[in-house]
Amino acid sequence: MTVQLFPHDHLDHLIREATRRDPRITHALAYGSFTQGAADRFSDLEYFLYLPDPTRLDVPAWVGGVLRDSPFRIRHFFVNDFGTPNFVLDGLLRPELHAETPDRLADLAGWPAAHADPTRMSVKDTDGRLAGALRRLGTRAQPDxxxxxxxxxxxxxxxxxxxxxxxxxxxxxxxxxxxxxxxxxxxxxxxxxxxxxxxxxxxxxxxxxxxxxxxxxxxxxxxxxxxxxxxxxxxxx
Missing domain, CATH: 1.20.120.330 (Nucleotidyltransferases  domain 2)
Structure with missing residues (x-):
């Protein structure tokens, strides 16, 4: 049974809807414990956004726009040691967003297959490439x-x-x-x-x-x- 986690579910809905509306973003996926049904109220929300020119996406401004009319407020922004934008919102809720080019979809072939759920991971897919990559990931042999x-x-x-x-x-x-x-x-x-x-x-x-x-x-x-x-x-x- 999936546990409903508010405000995580609310924030996830806002981010998913924003990526689907943004014409610059060709593909988007969510990952981590939230897509595996293993999240709790302390879990982070993590996303990959794919667009031809990631430099055109000002991630802090984009997230600020997503949250403008929401109950969430950005309390802290930082770029982590791996170059990924991270945000801390009210209640220490932390979303993480990567911005990559669509050719990096090939990297999914090296992701761990355990607990991968393509249905929950897929956020936006304009040409089917993300669906194919996630399908191959989901059907890979599970570790013994x-x-x-x-x-x-x-x-x-x-x-x-x-x-x-x-x-x-x-x-x-x-x-x-x-x-x-x-x-x-x-x-x-x-x-x-x-x-x-x-x-x-x-x-x-x-x-x-x-x-x-x-x-x-x-x-x-x-x-x-x-x-x-x-x-x-x-x-x-």
Whole structure:
């Protein structure tokens, strides 16, 4: 069941209608948790707007026009580290809008296919190219968690070693950041034991390694014995 999120739904409607009315925009799509049915009241709204000459679209002015007769007010505007315009509205609601040329529709072929919903993502499509790209994205084979488990563990071990070395070097803030894995459900309680003050990072890294070893054993995954020995010796609780 789709959860209705006001004011997110209201803002999404305004942006979609504005893109459809703007003759400069040939294609537009929404993406992220809002199109996946996984959004909550803290989620952002994210869009790609495609037009032949993106320099003709003054994004701050365009968004200001979209919101002119609405209950939303722009409280802050900034361009993020990736060059994307971002806005902060009342209630800390944050829309993000990319402006690209239509040839960048080809980039969709490299997007993650999991949870892609072409129907909810498509906002405007003047020639069918967006529909084709989203259709191909939606029909791509979904990842098999069982088949990917070993690869995920291998990458996790790499990050754990990276963080342990950073911690040993004395870069405690960077080491703290490297513990920030995204988890949900019951795993959050265990995750809480891997985080805490900077002066206890040795304990948290030891807990992170212990948890990783337990998960690997439970799933029948392979941890190189020499690596397990070195991590166990270097990360003692």
């Amino acid at each position: 968690p069982a088949a990917e488990a070993q690869g995920i563990l291998d990458r996790l071990l790499g990050w754990l070693v990276f963080g342990a070395n950073v911690l040993a070097r004395g870069e405690r803030i960077r080491a703290h950041e490297l513990l920030a894995w995204e988890l949900g459900g019951a795993a959050l309680e265990r995750y809480a034991r891997t985080t805490g003050p900077l002066d206890r990072l040795e304990i948290h890294y030891a807990e992170a390694w212990a948890w990783t070893a337990e998960l690997a054993a439970a799933l029948g995954l392979h941890v190189p014995p020499d690596l397990a020995h070195d991590l166990g010796r270097g990360l003692r609780r």
